[in-house]
Amino acid sequence: MSAWLRHHGHSAVQSLRRLASAPLASLLSVLVIGVTLALPLGGYTVFSNLQGLLPVWAYRADISVFLATGTERAKAEQVARGLRAQEGVKEVHFVPRESALAGLKKSSGLADVIAALPENPLPDAFVVVLQRNDGALAERVALHARSLQYVSYAQVDSAWIHRLNALLGVGRTAVYLLSLVLGLALVAVTFNTIRLQVLTQRDEIEVSRLVGATDAYIRRPFLYFGGVQGALGGLAALGIVAGGLAALNRDVSTLAALYGVVFRLELPDWPYCAVPVLAAAALGWLGAAASVSKHLQDMTLR
Amino acid sequence: MAAVISFSQVSKRYPGGGEALCGIDFSIEAGELVFITGHSGAGKSTLLKLIAAIERASSGTVLVGGQNVGALGSRGIPFLRRKLGLVFQDQKLLYDRSVFENVMLPLRIAGQATRDAARRARAALDKVGLLERERARPMALSGGEQQRLCIARAVVNRPAILIADEPTSNLDGDSARRVLDLFRSFHQVGVTVLIATHDPAAAADMAPRLLSLARGRLT
Numbered sequence: 001m002s003a004w005l006r007h008h009g010h011s012a013v014q015s016l017r018r019l020a021s022a023p024l025a026s027l028l029s030v031l032v033i034g035v036t037l038a039l040p041l042g043g044y045t046v047f048s049n050l051q052g053l054l055p056v057w058a059y060r061a062d063i064s065v066f067l068a069t070g071t072e073r074a075k076a077e078q079v080a081r082g083l084r085a086q087e088g089v090k091e092v093h094f095v096p097r098e099s100a101l102a103g104l105k106k107s108s109g110l111a112d113v114i115a116a117l118p119e120n121p122l123p124d125a126f127v128v129v130l131q132r133n134d135g136a137l138a139e140r141v142a143l144h145a146r147s148l149q150y151v152s153y154a155q156v157d158s159a160w161i162h163r164l165n166a167l168l169g170v171g172r173t174a175v176y177l178l179s180l181v182l183g184l185a186l187v188a189v190t191f192n193t194i195r196l197q198v199l200t201q202r203d204e205i206e207v208s209r210l211v212g213a214t215d216a217y218i219r220r221p222f223l224y225f226g227g228v229q230g231a232l233g234g235l236a237a238l239g240i241v242a243g244g245l246a247a248l249n250r251d252v253s254t255l256a257a258l259y260g261v262v263f264r265l266e267l268p269d270w271p272y273c274a275v276p277v278l279a280a281a282a283l284g285w286l287g288a289a290a291s292v293s294k295h296l297q298d299m300t301l302r
Numbered sequence: 303m304a305a306v307i308s309f310s311q312v313s314k315r316y317p318g319g320g321e322a323l324c325g326i327d328f329s330i331e332a333g334e335l336v337f338i339t340g341h342s343g344a345g346k347s348t349l350l351k352l353i354a355a356i357e358r359a360s361s362g363t364v365l366v367g368g369q370n371v372g373a374l375g376s377r378g379i380p381f382l383r384r385k386l387g388l389v390f391q392d393q394k395l396l397y398d399r400s401v402f403e404n405v406m407l408p409l410r411i412a413g414q415a416t417r418d419a420a421r422r423a424r425a426a427l428d429k430v431g432l433l434e435r436e437r438a439r440p441m442a443l444s445g446g447e448q449q450r451l452c453i454a455r456a457v458v459n460r461p462a463i464l465i466a467d468e469p470t471s472n473l474d475g476d477s478a479r480r481v482l483d484l485f486r487s488f489h490q491v492g493v494t495v496l497i498a499t500h501d502p503a504a505a506a507d508m509a510p511r512l513l514s515l516a517r518g519r520l521t
Contacts, residue, residue, distance in 0.1 A: 003413025010410060207394045210356070211408040211455065212384035214377065 007217060015224035018197070019232075026229070029193055033186055033233025033280065038240040040179040041276050045241055047171050049265045050164075062138050063128040065145045068152040075150050076124055082148045083128055088137045091129040097122045123152060135162050183283050186233065190226045190287030197222060198295040205299065215296055222292040223285050230284020234277035242267055305329035305365070306463055306494050307353060312362030314348050314518075322348040324518045326362070330496065330511075332462070335489040339502040340515035346498035347391070349515070350467050353496070354388055355379045367462070384412055387456030387493075389466035393448050395440040401427065401451055402436040408459045426454040430484060446477025453484050463494045470504055478504060 019026045065083065067076055076094065083092045100122045105111045128145070130137055138156045145154035198205065205218055245265045256263035267273055308329040314322045323345045330336050338346050351357040352364050355371050364371040367385055374382060396404050405426055409419035427433040430450040432443075440448055449469055456464060466485065470478035486508055489495045499505065502512065514521045 002415075006413050006415065203394075204396055207396060208407065208411060209380070210354070210383065210388055210390075210394060211411060212380045212459075213411045214380040217380075217411060 007220060011220035011224050012228075014221040015228055018221070018225055019228060029189065029229060030232045030236050032189060033230065033284075034236025034240055036182045036185055036189070037234060037237035037276060037280055038244075040175050040182055041237050042241045042244055043171065043175040043178065045245065045267060046265060047168050047175060048268060049263075051168055051172075053261065053263055062130040062133075062157060063142050063145065064155045064157055065126040065128060065142075065151055066153045066155075067124045067126075067150050069123050071124060071150045073124070076126075079148050079150050080126060083126060083141075083145060086141050086144050088131050088134070089128055089141060090131040093127045093129070095125045095127055097124045100125060183279070186230065186280060186283045187287035187290070190229065190284045191291040193229070194222050194226060194288045194291035195295060197225070198292055198299075202299065205296070218296060219289070219292045222288045226284035226286075226288025226291075227281045228284075230287075231277050231281035233284070234280030237276060237280070238267065238273055304332060304368075306332045306367055307496070308363075308365040309349075309352075310363045310365075312352065312359045312364055314345075314352060314357060315360045321518050323352070323359075326518075326520055328513060328520060330494060332494055333489070333492050335486070335495045335508065335510040336497070336513060337502065337505045337508075337510045338496065338498040338513045338515060339505075340500065342500055343517075344500075344515040345518040346500075346515055347467050348518075350465050350496070350498055353463075353465060354386055355382055380411075384408070384459060385461055385463065387453075387459070387461035387464040389449070389452050389456045389464070389469050391468040391471055393440075393452045395448060395451060395455075397440050399439070400436065401432055401438050401440060401443070404440060404451060405454050405458050408455060412459055422458055423454075426458040427451075429457070429487075430454045431480075444477070446473050446480060449473060449477070449481050450484065453481065457488060457493075461493070463496065464488055466495075466497045468499055469497060470499065470501070482508065 065079070067079060071079075080092050080094060083089060097120050101114065101120045104122070105114050128141060130141065135156075142154040142156045145151055208218055245267065249264050252263065252265055309326045312326040313324050316322055326349065338349060340346050348357060352359050352371065353366055355374060359372055366382060369378075369382060371382065396407070399407075402420075402423060405423040406419055409422060414422070424433060424436065427436055430453055432447060432451055432454060435443060435447065440451060443451060449472075453466075453469070456466075464485065469485070470481050473481060482504060485495050485497060497505070497510075502514075505512070
């Protein structure tokens with residue numbers, strides 16, 4: 001057991017030495033892997049962040065109900081009662097046309113244009129908040145709202161969120177497919193790196209075999225090398241994505257503020273960050289295993 | 303005494319080539335000093351390769367330490383080789399490693415603890431007179447020193463059987479004598495030594511058992 005552990009320790013040290021012995025080549029290989037993995041990791045991060053934002057939007061203002069222009073406030077109260085009576089309605093907020101105009105002035109940047117209008121063109125409105133994020137319920141309540149007297153128009157505000165959700169689903173699937181393809185690329189990169197190493201260390205492998213090294217012993221440093229290189233590539237990908245997010249976040253925060261939301265793109269929590277690093281290490285290990293096994297098989301003693 | 307190496311009707315034919323060995327029968331007992339002699343192409347190296355499982359016999363049985371070498375799987379061969387000390391004509395040293403690292407290699411492979419391994423490696427280097435050159439690269443050594451380094455690497459695991467293929471072929475008289483003296487000293491402490499050479503005169507003063515090969519047959 002202790003000999004086995006010593007072999008592993010020696011192999012790990014040897015693989016680090018190999019990485020350090022050609023720092024530029026190692027750095028470039030790690031960067032290639034990092035850039036390769038950054039693409040799906042970045043996509044996954046962006047989609048996850050947007051996904052996390054959806055509930056915030058989805059539960060805010062599920063349905064906007066606009067009253068006909070000139071509807072008296074007393075009649076508006078009648079509409080409110082009709083809306084509250086609907087099953088699945090959690091809250092009904094009245095938005096007076098004056099505050100809607102004030103809000104528009106504040107958020108649209110068109111204050112001068114709005115000030116120039118002879119009168120307030122906006123109608124009184126209600127914001128109907130539903131008990132649950134359910135597209136069918138929202139459509140049902142909107143349909144009912146449209147049937148009420150004094151209601152000019154009812155709009156399901158969350159419809160675009162459902163469409164966005166579906167788009168994000170497509171995006172996520174694309175990211176998974178991309179991960180698969182680029183994962184194969186990582187295996188291929190490692191396969192080739194290890195192939196070159198096996199060829200340059202052919203003499204050492206031959207001598208080691210002659211003095212009693214098992215194939216497992218010979219394979220081990222290459223496997224560690226593939227694993228370590230993959231893990232470093234995974235870390236590089238995390239670094240690249242973190243850098244990219246930091247660069248984007250200023251503009252993203254500004255954009256989010258326009259929608260009244262505080263939002264920043266962030267890397268997943270650290271246990272999830274460990275996944276790409278471990279996956280890259282495993283793929284590197286796999287590529288190394290395939291390469292060294294194939295080339296050891298081809299190599300005969302002289 | 304029990305035979306540590308035994309050949310029974312062993313033949314070896316290379317694909318597309320002639321018969322390198324034909325119907326070889328002999329056995330070597332523990333502690334023997336044996337020289338295999340014969341001209342170039344007689345089959346000496348092939349015979350040694352069959353013992354170390356570098357080649358497989360086409361027919362017949364090769365037993366080493368009671369193990370049927372032909373029946374060993376790829377997982378068993380390395381453990382057979384760890385019981386043997388192999389000295390090659392072309393030395394097969396690692397020229398990008400120090401003398402010390404070359405001798406450490408079999409110990410690392412055997413899983414020896416670093417401290418013990420270093421002690422044994424230095425003892426082996428001391429035995430062959432290369433301790434002071436432990437930091438040198440093999441390229442900086444003379445031919446005789448390189449061959450002695452090869453012997454140090456072969457004996458560092460304290461093998462019961464030491465096998466050498468033309469260990470003195472490229473050496474001058476003094477260096478060759480020094481190398482052969484080393485083999486004699488290992489034989490004197492009970493190691494079974496098997497040396498292939500095309501020059502039987504080299505062994506004259508060692509009074510070994512001689513096995514003479516000609517065209518793949520024992521004569």
